[in-house]
Amino acid sequence: MNTMKKRQGMKLLMRVMIGISLSIPFLATAQSTASIERMGAANTESFDQGWLFSRYGLQPDGTRIEEPKNLESVSQSDAAWQKLDLPHDWAISGPFRSDLTGETGKLPWRGIGWYRKHFNVPATDKGKQIFVDFDGAMANAKIWLNGQYVGTWPYGYSSFRMDLTPYLKPGQENIIAVRLDTENWDSRWYPGAGIYRHVWLVKTNPVHVGHWGTYITTPTITDKKALVKMAVTVNNESAKKVNALVQTTLFEMDINNKPKKKVATTKAEVIELAPSSTKVAEFQTTVINPKKWDIVSPNRYLAQTTISIDGKVVDTYNTPFGIRTIEFSVSKGFLLNGKKVVINGTCNHHDLGALGAAINTSALRRQLKIQKEMGVNSLRTSHNPPAPELLELADQMGFLVWDEAFDNWKEGKKKNDYNKIYDEWHEKDLKALIHRDRNHPSVFIWSIGNEVPQQRDVEITKHLADIVKREDPTRPVSNGYNDPDASREVGSPVSLDLMGVNYFFSQQAKWEADPRYKNMPTIGSETASTVSSRGEYFFDDKYNKKTWQISSYDDAHPGWGCTPDEQFRTNAKFPKMLGEYVWTGFDYLGEPTPYNSDDTNLLNFRSDPSKMAELQKKLEEIKKNNPPSRSSYFGIIDLAGFPKDRYYSYQSQWKPELPMAHILPHWNWSERLDLITPVHVYTSGDEAELFLNGKSLGRKAKKQGVDFRLIWDDVKYVPGELKVVSYKNGKKWATDTVKTTGEATKLTLSVDRNTIAADGVDFAFVTVKVTDKDGLTVPRTHPLIEFSIEGDGEIVATDNGDATSFVPFQSHERPAFNGMALVIVKAKKGHKGQFTVKAKSNGLEMGKVNVSVK
Ligand code: GAL
Numbered sequence: 080m081n082t083m084k085k086r087q088g089m090k091l092l093m094r095v096m097i098g099i100s101l102s103i104p105f106l107a108t109a110q111s112t113a114s115i116e117r118m119g120a121a122n123t124e125s126f127d128q129g130w131l132f133s134r135y136g137l138q139p140d141g142t143r144i145e146e147p148k149n150l151e152s153v154s155q156s157d158a159a160w161q162k163l164d165l166p167h168d169w170a171i172s173g174p175f176r177s178d179l180t181g182e183t184g185k186l187p188w189r190g191i192g193w194y195r196k197h198f199n200v201p202a203t204d205k206g207k208q209i210f211v212d213f214d215g216a217m218a219n220a221k222i223w224l225n226g227q228y229v230g231t232w233p234y235g236y237s238s239f240r241m242d243l244t245p246y247l248k249p250g251q252e253n254i255i256a257v258r259l260d261t262e263n264w265d266s267r268w269y270p271g272a273g274i275y276r277h278v279w280l281v282k283t284n285p286v287h288v289g290h291w292g293t294y295i296t297t298p299t300i301t302d303k304k305a306l307v308k309m310a311v312t313v314n315n316e317s318a319k320k321v322n323a324l325v326q327t328t329l330f331e332m333d334i335n336n337k338p339k340k341k342v343a344t345t346k347a348e349v350i351e352l353a354p355s356s357t358k359v360a361e362f363q364t365t366v367i368n369p370k371k372w373d374i375v376s377p378n379r380y381l382a383q384t385t386i387s388i389d390g391k392v393v394d395t396y397n398t399p400f401g402i403r404t405i406e407f408s409v410s411k412g413f414l415l416n417g418k419k420v421v422i423n424g425t426c427n428h429h430d431l432g433a434l435g436a437a438i439n440t441s442a443l444r445r446q447l448k449i450q451k452e453m454g455v456n457s458l459r460t461s462h463n464p465p466a467p468e469l470l471e472l473a474d475q476m477g478f479l480v481w482d483e484a485f486d487n488w489k490e491g492k493k494k495n496d497y498n499k500i501y502d503e504w505h506e507k508d509l510k511a512l513i514h515r516d517r518n519h520p521s522v523f524i525w526s527i528g529n530e531v532p533q534q535r536d537v538e539i540t541k542h543l544a545d546i547v548k549r550e551d552p553t554r555p556v557s558n559g560y561n562d563p564d565a566s567r568e569v570g571s572p573v574s575l576d577l578m579g580v581n582y583f584f585s586q587q588a589k590w591e592a593d594p595r596y597k598n599m600p601t602i603g604s605e606t607a608s609t610v611s612s613r614g615e616y617f618f619d620d621k622y623n624k625k626t627w628q629i630s631s632y633d634d635a636h637p638g639w640g641c642t643p644d645e646q647f648r649t650n651a652k653f654p655k656m657l658g659e660y661v662w663t664g665f666d667y668l669g670e671p672t673p674y675n676s677d678d679t680n681l682l683n684f685r686s687d688p689s690k691m692a693e694l695q696k697k698l699e700e701i702k703k704n705n706p707p708s709r710s711s712y713f714g715i716i717d718l719a720g721f722p723k724d725r726y727y728s729y730q731s732q733w734k735p736e737l738p739m740a741h742i743l744p745h746w747n748w749s750e751r752l753d754l755i756t757p758v759h760v761y762t763s764g765d766e767a768e769l770f771l772n773g774k775s776l777g778r779k780a781k782k783q784g785v786d787f788r789l790i791w792d793d794v795k796y797v798p799g800e801l802k803v804v805s806y807k808n809g810k811k812w813a814t815d816t817v818k819t820t821g822e823a824t825k826l827t828l829s830v831d832r833n834t835i836a837a838d839g840v841d842f843a844f845v846t847v848k849v850t851d852k853d854g855l856t857v858p859r860t861h862p863l864i865e866f867s868i869e870g871d872g873e874i875v876a877t878d879n880g881d882a883t884s885f886v887p888f889q890s891h892e893r894p895a896f897n898g899m900a901l902v903i904v905k906a907k908k909g910h911k912g913q914f915t916v917k918a919k920s921n922g923l924e925m926g927k928v929n930v931s932v933k
Pocket residue numbers: 462529530561581605608637640662670672683
């Protein structure tokens with residue numbers, strides 16, 4: 080009742096200023112080219128280098144190696160262990176195995192992994208607090224230092240801190256040991272395995288700002304000024320009572336994350352702290368003429384907090400943040416700084432294709448850049464806490480983030496899901512997510528779940544929503560429902576601020592009128608689930624059960640999904656909806672629906688027995704055929720980062736001001752002479768005329784709100800040139816041309832960035848195209864390509880976007896897939912200058928591209 084009343088009066092006015100970003104302000108970080116600021120103590124250093132690794136339990140070939148006892152012990156020899164640097168995903172090197180399930184990528188990710196690192200801290204660090212911060216370790220992490228047990232954190236997606244101080248030996252060698260176990264973990268997608276995110280060593284004085292110890296909000300913002308409030312958690316880990324002087328200075332932050340002009344300073348406050356105690360000190364100040372953060376101009380500030388004792392600074396803690404307002408309402412939609420923004424979002428899993436789960440900032444930045452160009456303005460971190468870098472990049476590049484915690488609560492979708500740890504860990508994991516992420520201006524919605532089996536549970540929903548609101552009342556709480564109607568019926572969403580609907584919009588009108596929900600905005604938390612393979616076009620069936628590819632006419636989707644066009648129609652029908660998150664932006668490892676034998680997909684039809692039976696039958700058939708499919712077909716962009724046709728459908732809607740037109744399919748159909756070969760056009764224009772070899776095939780107009788592509792479905796194939804001219808408001812707007820190509824004659828290479836850093840972790844992405852003599856990409860060609868490097872560079876991985884390929888991602892040889900392949904390269908650490916990436920194939924002229932290293 081209470082909640083209902085609250086809801087009715089609620090407009091969800093959330094004025095927040097926020098921003099975290101994990102970083103080491105003022106220090107150049109080892110892992111990135113453009114600096115990534117890391118929220119936290121200035122004396123944070125990368126702890127990624129020089130680890131040793133050994134794998135037990137299940138091995139890549141399916142055999143088992145018994146796990147020896149006491150691997151944490153100091154006397155344990157690790158001389159034979161594999162040397163490596165983090166982040167590390169022990170499963171991405173495969174091999175792909177046909178006996179493994181497609182839903183987790185046919186990769187051998189299950190096993191027991193041990194990591195050890197020998198390290199020294201100088202004797203002068205005696206008396207300091209020394210912490211190790213893990214951004215994420217998959218899964219069931221247990222940590223020891225010098226043979227002593229330090230602690231555990233089971234959820235592989237959470238970031239966590241371990242206090243090494245009690246067992247650390249400054250001035251001597253220390254050994255940290257980490258045991259990970261993915262045998263006791265389940266997943267509906269490829270989770271990766273290992274310490275797959277960054278690790279940091281943090282050294283502080285005994286009196287210091289706590290872990291994620293700043294929380295910044297901006298309760299009032301006008302164009303003239305912003306009130307900045309700040310809660311600072313101060314820890315005194317000494318045995319003495321102290322008087323700590325705490326003060327924060329705010330700076331503007333430039334696009335390179337460097338602090339610039341000083342804009343405000345809080346009052347200095349003296350805080351009395353008893354021995355071994357913690358206090359939260361509250362401050363406020365005003366920023367005059369604030370430069371707001373938004374998705375076009377992602378302005379940020381840096382709050383630098385210092386703690387001084389007896390006139391000496393003992394801790395400096397940096398918090399990047401942004402000043403912006405967010406407001407959600409049924410009547411006005413979502414407003415960012417008072418301006419309506421329709422959410423054009425994508426859901427994405429955390430893997431980076433050929434790189435697996437191991438985080439790499441340049442790979443993630445590339446993913447976001449490709450999506451930005453398509454018009455994506457929001458990202459849903461399905462279905463778990465993201466890497467800190469995702470939020471930092473979202474802040475920097477201007478994306479709004481739906482930050483999600485769980486795929487399961489007490490009840491799992493699989494045996495060993497989060498259900499195993501829910502009771503003990505849900506509050507800790509939720510707090511870890513919110514405390515880590517609540518200063519990021521990009522984060523604008525918290526999600527407590529995705530299609531959790533207990534979505535109808537009123538009590539659990541309220542319990543989780545209450546935790547979130549307690550930890551951060553400045554953003555709405557949502558949940559992604561795949562049974563939105565039954566859930567709304569029983570009332571579980573009433574404790575949320577925002578209704579997240581996955582796929583099932585048919586009763587939306589009814590709920591928009593229901594008194595319980597009529598003031599609760601709805602968002603399409605998951606939509607479309609269209610499936611396709613880049614460059615494949617079929618004319619009879621959408622699915623090819625021989626090659627296990629799916630037609631790229633963008634008309635295939637599982638029962639619960641729809642085409643982009645259908646979803647655009649739904650969105651138009653319910654204009655109060657805040658927007659959508661398409662499943663998915665990028666293809667990801669695992670879940671190769673419809674060639675997936677994952678029976679949790681049945682969940683999508685829980686309320687429809689006949690559909691369930693139908694799907695069950697399909698599953699039996701798939702299991703029998705054991706398709707080689709190991710990565711998804713859902714991506715708008717393929718696993719290698721090459722846009723599929725759908726990319727242009729979204730671009731035409733999400734970037735309406737961009738003059739663009741895109742023709743599909745390609746025009747190399749020698750076997751289809753005079754056969755009907757439909758031509759589809761995506762355009763941001765409203766009309767278009769299609770020409771085949773100069774002859775008009777007619778001008779067609781879109782019906783507003785109904786047509787989202789133009790179709791000429793009676794085109795008879797003859798080789799030559801297809802050209803489309805699109806119009807907007809009667810004026811010529813954009814053109815696109817597709818030509819029948821000649822024979823493949825050469826390989827043509829291009830690189831996403833010509834200059835990279837010599838830090839060994841800055842990657843460049845080289846696109847290889849199989850081209851004819853005129854430089855046109857030849858579709859339907861799959862020549863075997865051999866990649867090599869001349870100079871001080873290295874090949875990190877290769878890919879081609881084919882969801883059925885078993886060629887390991889580390890291979891330096893791979894066939895092109897429909898005329899394209901990808902090589903990911905990096906410079907050898909410390910080697911500046913230049914290297915050349917080469918691609919060779921029998922009978923084709925070699926291609927090369929230079930990469931400079933600074
Ligand atoms: C949804 C689910 C996603 C993914 C998707 C595939 O129901 O939330 O994780 O499985 O289906 O269409």
